[in-house]
Amino acid sequence: MSAALDYWPAPPPWGWTADDLDRLPAEGPNGEPDFFKHVELIDGALVFMSPQKRFHQRMIHHLTETLCRQAPAHLSAVDQMDVKLGYRMRPCPDVLVIDAQAADDDDRTFYTPAEVHLVIEVVSPESEDRDRKTKPSRYAEAGITHFWRVENNDGSPVVYVYELDPATHAYGLTGIHHERLTVPVPFPIDIDLGDLPR
Known part of the structure; x- marks a missing residue:
């Protein structure tokens, strides 16, 4: 071949x-x-992927840094690394929470769904359909328990938080967060969404 x-x-x-x-x-x-x-x-x-807008880049940086600080020792946050979901599916999420042992391997080019605990996509105009429809369904099918979608609402982030329903293998919306995001899973997380880095 x-x-x-x-x-x-x-x-x-x-x-x-x-x-x-x-x-x-x-x-x-x-x-x-x-x-x-x-x-x-x-x-x-x-x-x-098209060039990132500044909001997109600031959001990725803020979420990755905050999640790294708050994650327990066995987990780590990384940004813009691939997840190999199958033979023909290898998306590159904006932010991931993964096993710390996997994050420590500097030779990795992708992670497997079993190593991923949270996937975050920051929606851009060119990626709306992929981030809202295609990717979430594929992440759910692969068994990734937690998914967040971040939307830009006139310069302010809105985070839609989803959790996998094991009976349907689909995500269910558990919350919509504007100024502050506080959730207990996949670990206790508290993020000031208005405090984006410059």
């Missing part, structure tokens, strides 16, 4: 796989630097 990249820019006949992301080159087909730096695999299709 030929390498998947032999077919670029069209997908190979068998489609892209999660493992192909580890073999993407540093440069694009015309020598563009970091061409594949921000790409994820959604249902076998390569999705190139």
